[in-house]
Amino acid sequence: MIAATDQNSFIVFGFDSAWMNNPKAPGAICSVAFATSAEPVFREPILVSFEGALEIITSTRNNHARSIVAIDQPTIVPNQTGSRPVDKVAASLVSFVGGGVQPASRSKTGMFCDNAPIWSFLRALNATQDPLLARTASAGHYAIEVFPALALPALAAHFARRLRAPKYNPTNRRKFRPEDWRSVVDTVAQLAERLAVMGMRDWARRMRELDSPQKADQDKLDSVICALIGLQWCSGPAGSSAMLGDLECGYIVTPVSPETSPRLKQAATKYGVSYST
Secondary structure, three states, X not given: OOOHHHHOOEEEEEEXXXXXXXXXXXXXXXXXXXXXXXXXXEEEEEEEOHHHHHHHHHHHHOOOOEXXXXXXXXXXOXXXXXXXXXXXXXXXXXXXXXXXXXXXXXXXXXXXXXXXXXXXXXXXXXXXXXXXXXXXOOOEEEEEEEOHHHHHHHHOHHHHOOOOOOOOOOOOOOOOOHHXXXXXXXXXXXXXXXXXXXXXXXXXXXXXXXXOOOHHHHHHHHHHHHHHHHHHHHHOOOOOEEEEEEOOOEEEEEEOOOOOHHHHHHHHHHHOOOEEO
């Protein structure tokens, strides 16, 4: 449970950006706000463009001393080709459980090229990218990169098994498993309850009852996972989250667990990537 006195005037946004500014495939954003004498306020996810997300963040964050935007998209990509060292570390776990990691490089037109929307978004956001500082500061505006597919094996041990990554993307009907959708939503509901964010818990329980989830529902769910990653990073038990990588070559903030941390540490050593808890 997150104590309100520990999170006085704090808000975390979860932003599943969808990477490219396609009006037909928007991202999603949600938030959880804390104040000393009130229950956490969960704002349910809505579909947004980069511009829409920026408007929501800008209009809301000034009411809070500390704000963190947890973004599901690489936010530091200096390499022209290939992939970042931290992508290789993430892949050591994500590939093991049966998922995939999109390599991030400046050669990815529309995603990370000079004109990609993520860069203008980050400039306008004007947030500090320093996860270690964001974790300890009492005030300020911060952005952190997160990755739901990397987080889920740490949040639910059964997802950390060989080839057991949840198949909860409704657009891939061949692989989509309704039981995985329910399991991911249950994981979110349980963590939200542990963190005393009851509005998020109740939202997740409603999502569990969807007969036929759509891609927009998954985007909303991923934005909530982003917010939970941010909350656990700032307020979870010691050692329950890690920052993989650095601010020069790229990083990812993620929950870790006894099932996932050994593999990530081994890969971090192999690729010369820092591992900070």
